[in-house]
Amino acid sequence: MKRSLLLLTILLLILVPGCAAKSTTVTSDTPTSAALTKVTLPVGYIPNVQFAPLYVAIEKGFYKAAGLDVQIDYSMENDNAVLLANGTLQFAILSGEQVLLGRDKQLPLVYVAAWYQQYPVGIVSKKSANITSIADLKGKKIGLPGLYGASYIGAIAMLDSAGLAESDVTLDSIGYNQVEVLTADREDAVVIYVANEPVQLEAQGESINLLKASDAIDLVANGLVTNEKTLSENPELVKSMIAATLKGIQYTIDNPDEAYEISKKYVENLVSADQAVQKQVLLRSIEEWKAAQLGYSQPQAWQNMQRILTKMKLLTSSIDVSTCFTNELLP
Numbered sequence: 001m002k003r004s005l006l007l008l009t010i011l012l013l014i015l016v017p018g019c020a021a022k023s024t025t026v027t028s029d030t031p032t033s034a035a036l037t038k039v040t041l042p043v044g045y046i047p048n049v050q051f052a053p054l055y056v057a058i059e060k061g062f063y064k065a066a067g068l069d070v071q072i073d074y075s076m077e078n079d080n081a082v083l084l085a086n087g088t089l090q091f092a093i094l095s096g097e098q099v100l101l102g103r104d105k106q107l108p109l110v111y112v113a114a115w116y117q118q119y120p121v122g123i124v125s126k127k128s129a130n131i132t133s134i135a136d137l138k139g140k141k142i143g144l145p146g147l148y149g150a151s152y153i154g155a156i157a158m159l160d161s162a163g164l165a166e167s168d169v170t171l172d173s174i175g176y177n178q179v180e181v182l183t184a185d186r187e188d189a190v191v192i193y194v195a196n197e198p199v200q201l202e203a204q205g206e207s208i209n210l211l212k213a214s215d216a217i218d219l220v221a222n223g224l225v226t227n228e229k230t231l232s233e234n235p236e237l238v239k240s241m242i243a244a245t246l247k248g249i250q251y252t253i254d255n256p257d258e259a260y261e262i263s264k265k266y267v268e269n270l271v272s273a274d275q276a277v278q279k280q281v282l283l284r285s286i287e288e289w290k291a292a293q294l295g296y297s298q299p300q301a302w303q304n305m306q307r308i309l310t311k312m313k314l315l316t317s318s319i320d321v322s323t324c325f326t327n328e329l330l331p
Helices: 002-024 049-059 080-085 096-104 149-161 178-183 197-203 228-233 235-254 256-263 275-289 299-311
Strands: 037-042 068-073 092-094 109-114 121-126 141-144 170-173 189-193 208-212 223-227
Touching (some): 049 275, 080 109, 092 096, 096 223, 109 228, 109 235, 121 149, 178 189, 178 197, 189 197, 235 256
Parallel strands (some): 141 170
Antiparallel strands (some): 121 189
């Protein structure tokens, strides 16, 4: 019996270190799920191929390699800026005007990486309307989703660039029916997102003229936004989020076909949608994202945005725009 116990003890001494050694070898440069920092990222819209870089960053493991478990939030709430400011959220995808309007209300928002390098709003008309310049819009009826948001601000900025005021045109709130309204000739022109409705109109055989806000004025479009608390207390988290997101954007730019296929997993109706149209939406979106340095936010664009919002009387105070954004954390 003693001999048996001795042999059992020796075996245990041999096996236990071996088991311990085996458990440590499973670790790698990629953090385990338990070690990942959970991040909820509101994007302010429904699942869409325009969010391909985020889907790519998740599927290709860019977020995971950065120690992040990112969940996309598609809720259409308007209080994402407030939730971000009070610390309920650490990040959100917001446009430049939302950051400025938030700072005007003392919300400590900071724009840390530009996604869209060009403001994605434009005004489209049928060629038969002969609207080939912004000046040609004077006296015209222009349909837009409503007198709010990026579409409204982009339209006013475009008119302003040509010396026109809102009173020089008729702005009609038509909801998100720009394609149908223009096709039916109910408006002379409509305010759209340049990567979306023009593609749909062309697919229907319409000959169109497209005026882009980015050709008239440099404004701050959608980007990654955090809050001052997260930025000061956990800058490494912010850097990781920026770097992984920009990797997703760059990979999508370089591999649009693969990015499109990845998007099908996240966008429920993408498989049944018009594939040619949706692929064009992605390709034209990519043109809005390209830059010599991904993520870089142009200081002049912030000045321009502040001037337009002030002219629209949407800002109540003078804001030091340098507090609204930073390029210091870009990889």
